[in-house]
Amino acid sequence: xxxxxxxxxxxxxxxxxxxxxxxxxxxxxxxxxxxxxxxxxxxxxxxxxxxxxxxxxxxxxxxxxxxxxxxxxxxxxxxxxxxxxxxxxxxxxxxxxxxxxxxxxxxxxxxxxxxxxxxxxxxxxxxxxxxxxxxxxxxxxxxxxxxxxxxxxxxxxxxxxxxxxxxxxxxxxxxxxxxxxxxxxxxxxxxxxxxxxxxxxxxxxxxxxxxxxxxxxxxxxxxxxxxxxxxxxxxxxxxxxxxxxxxxxxxxxxxxxxxxxxxxxxxxxxxxxxxxxxxxxxxxxxxxxxxxxxxxxxxxxxxxxxxxxxxxxxxxxxxxxxxxxxxxxxxxxxxxxxxxxxxxxxxxxxxxxxxxxxxxxxxxxxxxxxxxxxxxxxxxxxxxxxxxxxxxxxxxxxxxxxxxxxxxxxxxxxxxxxxxxxxxxxxxxxxxxxxxxxxxxxxx
Amino acid sequence: xxxxxxxxxxxxxxxxxxxxxxxxxxxxxxxxxxxxxxxxxxxxxxxxxxxxxxxxxxxxxxxxxxxxxxxxxxxxxxxxxxxxxxxxxxxxxxxxxxxxxxxxxxxxxxxxxxxxxxxxxxxxxxxxxxxxxxxxxxxxxxxxxxxxxxxxxxxxxxxxxxxxxxxxxxxxxxxxxxxxxxxxxxxxxxxxxxxxxxxxxxxxxxxxxxxxxxxxxxxxxxxxxxxxxxxxxxxxxxxxxxxxxxxxxxxxxxxxxxxxxxxxxxxxxxxxxxxxxxxxxxxxxxxxxxxxxxxxxxxxxxxxxxxxxxxxxxxxxxxxxxxxxxxxxxxxxxxxxxxxxxxxxxxxxxxxxxxxxxxxxxxxxxxxxxxxxxxxxxxxxxxxxxxxxxxxxxxxxxxxxxxxxxxxxxxxxxxxxxxxxxxxxxxxxxxxxxxxxxxxxxxxxxxxxxxxxxxxxxxxxxxxxxxxxxxxx
Numbered sequence: 001x002x003x004x005x006x007x008x009x010x011x012x013x014x015x016x017x018x019x020x021x022x023x024x025x026x027x028x029x030x031x032x033x034x035x036x037x038x039x040x041x042x043x044x045x046x047x048x049x050x051x052x053x054x055x056x057x058x059x060x061x062x063x064x065x066x067x068x069x070x071x072x073x074x075x076x077x078x079x080x081x082x083x084x085x086x087x088x089x090x091x092x093x094x095x096x097x098x099x100x101x102x103x104x105x106x107x108x109x110x111x112x113x114x115x116x117x118x119x120x121x122x123x124x125x126x127x128x129x130x131x132x133x134x135x136x137x138x139x140x141x142x143x144x145x146x147x148x149x150x151x152x153x154x155x156x157x158x159x160x161x162x163x164x165x166x167x168x169x170x171x172x173x174x175x176x177x178x179x180x181x182x183x184x185x186x187x188x189x190x191x192x193x194x195x196x197x198x199x200x201x202x203x204x205x206x207x208x209x210x211x212x213x214x215x216x217x218x219x220x221x222x223x224x225x226x227x228x229x230x231x232x233x234x235x236x237x238x239x240x241x242x243x244x245x246x247x248x249x250x251x252x253x254x255x256x257x258x259x260x261x262x263x264x265x266x267x268x269x270x271x272x273x274x275x276x277x278x279x280x281x282x283x284x285x286x287x288x289x290x291x292x293x294x295x296x297x298x299x300x301x302x303x304x305x306x307x308x309x310x311x312x313x314x315x316x317x318x319x320x321x322x323x324x325x326x327x328x329x330x331x332x333x334x335x336x337x338x339x340x341x342x343x344x345x346x347x348x349x350x351x352x353x354x355x356x357x358x359x360x361x362x363x364x365x366x367x368x369x370x371x372x373x374x375x376x377x378x379x380x381x382x383x384x385x386x387x388x389x390x391x392x393x394x395x396x397x398x399x400x401x402x403x404x405x406x407x408x409x410x411x412x413x414x415x416x417x418x419x420x421x422x423x424x425x426x427x428x429x430x431x432x433x434x435x436x437x438x439x440x441x442x443x444x
Numbered sequence: 445x446x447x448x449x450x451x452x453x454x455x456x457x458x459x460x461x462x463x464x465x466x467x468x469x470x471x472x473x474x475x476x477x478x479x480x481x482x483x484x485x486x487x488x489x490x491x492x493x494x495x496x497x498x499x500x501x502x503x504x505x506x507x508x509x510x511x512x513x514x515x516x517x518x519x520x521x522x523x524x525x526x527x528x529x530x531x532x533x534x535x536x537x538x539x540x541x542x543x544x545x546x547x548x549x550x551x552x553x554x555x556x557x558x559x560x561x562x563x564x565x566x567x568x569x570x571x572x573x574x575x576x577x578x579x580x581x582x583x584x585x586x587x588x589x590x591x592x593x594x595x596x597x598x599x600x601x602x603x604x605x606x607x608x609x610x611x612x613x614x615x616x617x618x619x620x621x622x623x624x625x626x627x628x629x630x631x632x633x634x635x636x637x638x639x640x641x642x643x644x645x646x647x648x649x650x651x652x653x654x655x656x657x658x659x660x661x662x663x664x665x666x667x668x669x670x671x672x673x674x675x676x677x678x679x680x681x682x683x684x685x686x687x688x689x690x691x692x693x694x695x696x697x698x699x700x701x702x703x704x705x706x707x708x709x710x711x712x713x714x715x716x717x718x719x720x721x722x723x724x725x726x727x728x729x730x731x732x733x734x735x736x737x738x739x740x741x742x743x744x745x746x747x748x749x750x751x752x753x754x755x756x757x758x759x760x761x762x763x764x765x766x767x768x769x770x771x772x773x774x775x776x777x778x779x780x781x782x783x784x785x786x787x788x789x790x791x792x793x794x795x796x797x798x799x800x801x802x803x804x805x806x807x808x809x810x811x812x813x814x815x816x817x818x819x820x821x822x823x824x825x826x827x828x829x830x831x832x833x834x835x836x837x838x839x840x841x842x843x844x845x846x847x848x849x850x851x852x853x854x855x856x857x858x859x860x861x862x863x864x865x866x867x868x869x870x871x872x873x874x875x876x877x878x879x880x881x882x883x884x885x886x887x888x889x890x891x892x893x894x895x896x897x898x899x900x901x902x903x904x905x906x907x908x909x910x911x912x913x914x915x916x917x
Contacts, residue, residue, distance in 0.1 A: 151856075158884050168883035237657040237676060238836075239528050246531055250541035280851065324784060349545065351836050352845045358652065359794055389652035390676070414851040441884045442764065443854060 002078045002140035004047065007085070008127045008332050008341070009073040017103035018056065018069055024099045025051060025404040032407060039096060040407050043087045045141055048328060048345045049075035051100070051405040052285055060245050061401055071104055072285075074343050076328045078140040085122045090115035130340075131307040133329040135318045135415035137195050139422060144410060146187045147421035153185070154424070154444050168437035176428070188429045194422060195316035202313050220381045223299055228370065231291065233377040234395045241397055252402045281327070281411050284353065285401045286342040288372040290333075297337055299381070300371040304331060307368070318419040321361030325353060327408075327415045331368070340372060347414040354396050362386035446648050448494075448628045448641050452686040452907045454508045455492035456572060457644055457831050458629050460620065460803060462607075463502050464574035466581040467805050469603040469692065469827070470589075471559060472569040474518035476596020481519055483595035484509065485915035487588070491908055492574075496630045505584045506574035509911065510690045510903035512536075515568030520917035524663040525683070532835040533689060533902045538562055545840055547848045550867040552897035558694065559601045559899040567901045569597075570692070578606075603694065603899075605805025605827050608812055610735075610750045613804065614697045614824045615726070615894075616813040618736030622754050622778055624799040634755050636781065636792050644801055644833050647675065647685030651797050656833045658684030659904070667916035670909055686907030688831045691839050694899040695863075696825035699811060702726070702894040703818035709888060722815040725888070728879055729861040731774025734814075743767035758782035759791065765880035770853040773862040776846045784853065798841050803829040825898070835902060850875070865893040 013021060031039065040046050053059075055067040077084045088097060097118065101107040106124070108117040136144065154175060163171050179185045209216070290296060311320070320326050329344035346353045357365055366385030370378040376392050378385035386392045410418070420443055427440040450458070461467075474480045492506040511519075513526055513534055527534065535542065538554040538561060548554055554561035573588065575581025589599065613619045625633035628641050628648075642650030646658040660680040661668065671681035703722070710721035723746070727733045733746035738753055740762040759781040762768055768775050775782075778799070783791035808824030811817070832838030846852060847860035857874040859865050865875055877888040906914065 155887070159887055159889070163884060166883075171883065235677075239530050239534075239657050239659065241531070243527070243531070243534065247535075247539075247541075250539075280849065319785075322786075347851065348849055349841075349844050351841050355797070355837065355841075359797070387652070389650070389654050390657050391654075394657075416851065416854060417856055420854050438883050442880070444885065 002138060002143065003080070004076060004078060004134050004137065004139075004328075005081055005084070006129050006132050006328070006330050007073070007075045007077070007081055008129060008330070008334075009071075009122060009125045010127055010334060011071050011073075011101065011104040011121075011125045012106070013053070013069040013071050013103055014105050015068065018053075018058075021053070021071065021100065021103035022404070024103070025053075028096065029405055032405070037407070037409075040409070043077075045078040045084075045087075046407070047076040047078075047141055047144075047409050048283075049073070049405075049407050050283060050285065050343070050403045052401055052403045054287060054401065060242060060248070071100070072341065074330070076134070076345070078142075081126075085119050085126075086115065088122060089118035127332055127334050130301075130304040130331045130333045131311065132331075133307075133311050133315065133320050133326060135320070135327045136418045136422070137312070137316050139418070141409055143187065143192075144413070144418055144421070146185075147425045148410070148413060148417070150179075150185055150187070150428070151421045151424050151444060153179070154428070158441075158444060167434050168441055169432060169434040172428070172432050172437040172440060179428075187425065191429075192422070192426060194419075194426055197316060198313045205309060205313065219299070223295060223370075224380050227291070227293070227295060228378060228381075232374055234374045234391055234398075235376075236394045236398065237390050238394045238397060241394060246397065248402050249397065249400055252406075279411060280414065281345060281347055281408050282350065282353070283403050283406045284342070284344045284346065284350075285403045286396070286399050287401055288340050288342075288369065288375075288399050290338055290340060291371055291373050296371040300333070300340075300368065303368045303371070304333070307331070307364070318415050321364050323356045323360045324416055325356060325414065327418075345408065347416070350397075354393055357396075358386050358389055358392060446628050446641055448626070448645060448648065449686055449907075450494040450496070450630065452909050453494040453645060454687075454905060454908065455494045455506060456508045456690075456803060457688050457801065457905065458494040458626065458631075459492075459497075460623070461492075461506050461574050463576055464506055464581070465576060465607055466578040467572065467574045467605045468581055468585050469605065469805075470571045470573065470585070471567055471600040471603070472515075472571055472592065473565065473598045473600045474515065474568055474596065475598055477519050479594075479596035480592075481915040481917065483592055483597065485912060486591075488908055488912055488915075491911070493908060494629070504576045504580050506572075507584075507588075508572040508905070510570050510572070510905045511914070512567040512569070512901050512903050514566040516904065516914065518568055519914055520665075521914065522663050522665055525659070525661055525665070528659040528662050528683070529904065530657050530659075530689070530835060532840060533904065537900050537902055542840070545844045545848075546897075547843065547864065547866065548897050548900075550893075552867070552895075557897070557899045559603075560692075560901040561899060564899075565600060567903075568600075570901075570903060603692070603807070603827055605807055606810070608806055608810055612734070612812045613806060613826055614699050614808075614811055614813055614820065615702050615730070616734050617727075617730050617732060618734065618750060619804055620802055621732070621736050621752055622774070623801055624796070636757065636796075637754065639796050639799055642833055643796075643799060643838070644688055644831050646687050646833055647672070647682055650833060651793075658682055658687075660684075665917055666913055670913045670916065672909075683906070683910055683913065684904075685910070687910055688833055688905045689835050690903040690905040691828075691830050691832070691835065692900055692903070693828040693897060694807075694825065695828050696823055696896040696898050698894045698896070699813040699820050699824060700818045701892060703813055703815050705892050705894070707815050717815055719815045728769055729772055729877060731768055731772035731776075739768035739772070756780075757788070759788040765853070766882060769877070769879045771855055771858040771861065771877055773847075773860050776852060776860050777842055779846075798838055798846070800838055800842060801831040803831070805829065825895070831905065859891070861888075861891055863895060865891045867893040 052072050054070050055062050055065050056069040057065050107121055325347040327345040332341040363382040366378050367382050369375045370385050376385050376388040424443050490507050560567050573585045575584055611618055625631050625638040626641050627638050640651050641648035642656050650656050655676045660674045660677050672685050674680040674682040706722040706726045707717045710718045710725050712718045732738055735746050736751040737747050738756050757780050779795050781788035781791045783794050805827045809820040811820040847864035850857045850859045858878050861877045869875055875891040879886045
């Protein structure tokens with residue numbers, strides 16, 4: 001089974017190279033929009049990646065910052081982190097990686113740029129995730145693609161051939177015969193089973209939490225009365241938000257692109273036919289500051305530990321606390337525990353995604369983000385906050401950042417599709433009675 | 445329960461004006477703000493409010509008014525105050541982002557609109573004039589016109605709407621059956637179909653039990669004493685209270701294309717039209733039969749007559765979409781108790797956070813389409829008018845997430861077959877309609893787009909008090 005992993009890099013940018021970096025990223029975005037995905041396809045193991053610039057005081061997002069600009073990289077890939085760094089340092093488009101990171105402080109000079117020196121640089125700037133969620137645990141990019149091919153093949157067969165009078169079981173058997181003879185579906189020869197909730201560990205976790213309950217209650221009361229009630233809270237609504245900020249974020253959501261390229265660059269790079277249909281997938285990048293003090297830091301870390309423990313035990317079937325639209329998500333505590341980055345790759349629109357958060361997992365978000373500055377007012381750590389719909393939506397938008405480069409290896413598949421495809425594959429390769437065969441065909 | 449100040453709410457939010465067979469929505473341009481405000485103030489006592497009227501006391505005419513950002517500005521509301529409105533309203537329907545979200549591309553692009561588009565004059569005000577018949581409506585309109593023209597307001601475009609027999613729209617289906625009931629409006633309905641007032645009326649709590657984002661007065665101007673305090677922003681006056689957002693979309697319908705598609709997909713072996721099967725396919729796509737009867741109760745055949753049946757759910761009667769397909773227009777637009785994989789109770793909670801009050805009016809030839817009667821004279825369509833307190837969470841969410849986005853339930857490439865199909869899909873982009881079946885699902889491939897957006901705008905639909913306030917600027 002494949003292991004999906006995250007990598008996060010935060011690298012300081014040479015101030016004098018900031019403009020050049022934007023240009024490199026902008027050109028890359030343009031190439032991606034034109035469909036030049038081979039940039040990231042080489043190793044056939046990258047699910048998602050993104051680059052974004054933070055702390056640039058010349059943008060509306062950071063105009064009050066005293067920090068120096070940094071480049072953030074985030075990827076989701078198959079295999080070990082070190083192997084992925086090796087890929088980035090050697091096998092991937094050198095020119096691109098060098099072009100980007102030569103704008104960053106400490107990157108090896110051109111004459112010293114080797115796979116080894118690059119890897120040293122990346123390792124130095126690597127930051128560990130605090131918690132990580134994957135919507136299709138255990139599935140490699142290759143498997144996701146092969147399972148989609150299988151589903152497409154089966155759907156086509158069902159659409160184009162006459163199955164009248166046959167039972168589900170008979171149809172299944174006939175299809176199975178045909179795929180067995182087809183080398184393209186060799187994955188059917190490998191056994192795969194869907195990840196399952198680990199009820200034993202879950203029960204253990206519940207017992208541990210129950211044992212800790214008195215402590216947790218006391219802790220929550222301390223947080224509530226000694227901190228939360230004295231903190232500053234978020235009170236803006238969406239109409240209060242800076243219109244320029246929203247415009248920039250919305251443009252990035254459109255995936256239409258080229259929008260941030262100047263006319264001159266467009267004519268150099270050729271005419272881009274704009275595809276105004278919004279993409280089926282989207283990304284969310286968020287940056288918030290931790291509230292000061294050890295109590296908040298401990299609370300945050302405890303929530304992260306809880307998430308980190310619970311996710312691989314319980315949320316392994318494509319839903320994170322009931323949200324069925326997230327491919328990958330991560331929380332990263334960085335900058336000397338002063339700030340938190342949250343990244344996710346999700347299906348559908350911003351409104352749907354943020355709405356899902358409120359509808360499905362408001363308490364989880366509230367428990368985490370109430371420890372960050374100017375979050376909507378929470379009550380006893382787990383209520384209020386994200387349930388305060390209008391303020392939460394405004395806060396989310398306000399703390400969101402534009403993502404300069406975003407790449408998805410399967411932009412037309414929702415996470416539900418990915419998991420449905422795996423389920424089709426599992427069921428299809430079994431011997432099914434008529435009832436089970438009917439279940440299979442409900443999925444196709 | 446929150447008590448709604450019905451006398452201050454303009455009536456069209458709560459009342460469909462069912463007896464008003466004819467309407468004229470006239471787009472007005474402000475030439476003389478001072479005179480215009482004087483006139484608008486003078487009609488405030490004619491504006492129809494939302495208080496309940498006994499059936500035998502229904503008036504012969506109704507009157508309402510709504511404002512686009514440009515109109516508010518023309519009448520003197522300062523930019524600081526306009527900025528307090530919700531982002532979709534401020535930005536308008538025609539930004540690149542909204543165009544892609546709403547699917548207004550190809551022929552539906554705002555570049556080609558008749559009004560409200562990128563090449564049209566900016567929309568300012570819309571006066572909504574209704575009459576029990578055409579003559580009554582137009583007589584009333586003309587009397588108003590004499591007045592507003594002498595008060596610095598100019599008619600820019602008329603959107604005339606009507607209702608057809610049995611409330612059918614041009615494709616031939618009974619429309620407007622499922623409307624949410626607003627708690628506190630005086631109307632009562634099943635709990636699963638009832639929503640909190642703040643879903644539609646600003647200044648009241650919504651289904652999240654919080655106050656919706658409502659415009660306020662940031663920089664004092666006009667007669668501030670008229671306005672109530674904002675419940676959300678301390679120390680500010682609430683301009684939105686008892687108001688709503690009103691959305692107009694002119695949707696042209698290709699009745700011939702619609703029925704040709706259904707006929708072609710269901711022809712008899714000898715090539716002749718199979719009326720029953722054609723109607724059935726169309727009904728599966730719509731989600732109700734032409735009579736309005738719901739598919740989950742009548743899966744095989746239209747019981748005929750006219751149906752107002754709305755007290756039905758999906759989870760128990762049709763959990764697998766075998767009767768009313770998951771991808772059908774109506775099941776998408778209101779999934780009731782069968783939302784994604786959620787429990788029925790949770791589904792209802794979630795579905796009711798995305799409702800609309802629809803007020804469609806038809807235009808053009810009075811054709812009611814069937815497999816064999818589908819050639820209208822000239823352009824026909826409907827003005828899809830609706831109300832929502834949160835344009836983004838309600839109207840835009842329905843148009844994008846539940847209609848244009850092809851991946852609801854376990855579907856892969858199924859846009860809403862009535863309003864979500866892309867006219868010129870990308871190479872390799874599949875657009876299909878899946879009918880869940882036993883033992884195998886059936887798909888209709890290569891869907892066609894049967895509607896074209898010809899105009900549209902977002903309006904603020906203020907309370908009568910706020911109209912008076914605007915006139916005090």
